[in-house]
Amino acid sequence: MAVELDEGAGRLTVHGLLFRVCTEQIVELRNRLREPLWWEIAAKKELEICSWIEQPDWAARLSRQLLATVEGMEAHCLIACSAALRALDTYHRERRIEVERQVVDRIAFLAPAASPIAEQVPKDHRLDRSRSDLEHDLDSVLDLWWKVVDLEGFKVQPSFLCLPALVSEELGRRFERRKDLRIALASPFANLAFEARGDPSRRHSDDGTPYRFIGLAPASMEAARKTLGEIVAACAEEEVDVLCFPELSLDTDLLAHLHLLLESSNSTLHPALVVAGSFHVSEATGWVNRCRAFDGFGRKLFEQDKCLPYRLPATQASELPEELRALLGIDARGGFEDIQLSSTLFVIDSSVGRLATPICLDFSGQELRDLFVRTGTNLLFVPAMTPRLHDFQARARDLGTQTRATTFVANSSWLLKRMELGPLVNRVLSYVPAKCAPQDTGRWLSEELVLFSIREMLGVA
DSSP, X not given: OOOOOOTTOOHHHHHHHHHHHXXXXXXXXXXXXXXHHHHHHHHHHHHXXXXXXXXXXXXXXXXXXXXXXXXXOHHHHHHHHHHHHHHHHHHHHTTHHHHTTEEEXXXXXXXXXXXXXXXXXXXXXXXXXXXXXXXXXXXXXHTOOSEEEEOTTXXXXXXXXXXXXXXXHXXXXXXXXXXXXXXXXXXXXXXXXXXXXXXXXXXXXXXXXXXXXXXXXXXXXXXXXHHHHHHHHHHHHTTOSEEEOOTTOOOHHHHXXXXXXXXXXXXXXXXXXXXXXXXXXXXXXXXXXXXXXXXXXXXXXXXXXXXXXXXXXXXXXXXXXXXXXXXXXXXXXXEEEOOOOOOEEEEEEETTEEEEOOOTHHXXXXXXXXXXXXXXXXXXXXXXXXXXXXXXXXXXXXXXXXXXXXXXXXXXXXXXXXXXXXXXXXXXXXXXXXXXXXXXXXXXXXSSEEEEEHHHHHTOO
């Protein structure tokens, strides 16, 4: 192999190129570096490159090294690439502020995510990645510090943000002081009426009828506002740090009322962060399923639109209660969520983790799984509307192993009620990345609200 460098390229561009080269040759590189002789050669080359990586002619010197291979010496070039990559990893680590969250040539450079929750897990209870995972992970093989994400091939692209400083610092102070976060998952409105609408004129032969939620029925609005007030008051009383609602639960009117409640009565900033579920909202290009996040004063922090549509095949639609199919405006041939899909996943750094708020299938489906892993996302608040949480539990365990992720899922009690699945079945899910973590650690504050403590989830006294 031969690697040609543009001598005018910047260090980040070369860093990304070498990352791609080494990733493509990960099996060969891993096997070579298992041999002491090759590891010694790589270490010597790395020291040499580090000695002149800051010099003005660094690119020319590196180019000459990588081009100085002849036929039959491909392994030497690969080892030189790995040595240069480690040298650049060190160089950019020392200049973290200048590099963090940059995207160059479709390569993202992320500093390691804060992971205070995972660090609270006793060492003998921490989850270990499997040997097969580590063998194909360049970060582990080369012990790289930077989280480099090759964005090629991802249909949904990450957008990297920071949680606003006031919110992030407040959550960080609380965690540092208590070694704990208190997470409340709300699953309200089981007995209230939502209005939905199907569009039979656009029925697809394969996918059925498109449908979307319109809003809470006017007759239910007073009861819903009362419930929201009780939830916010309970969060203040119990010193909740983060509050999360389900998918398709807070329409435009209820969001406005939640904003008013936080602005007027949340003087202690409990909760400090609110993931306000999601709802179908109209945009210029069509309808979207949108999750909004607020700070403790009700100010909007960010919005996450759903990336994958929910499809209800005929085999499942035929098993639904006829009343529910009629409410959605579909029939036994099935239906699909009538929304425009987002091509962006917001990945948000904070003092308590690298968080995301994927909506329902965006979390449990396969399409975004590798994106969570590659970006090191380790704190997930998931609004959901699903009859069962088995796939969510499996994905939470998977990400717990891969990125030491903590996951909370707030599910729709409204749907569960209409499917006659019981009052408390599958309402919420919580997961921390620890072996033998205590189960059922949540404490129900009311029929609509359950409280989790990270310390209790980890079994820490």
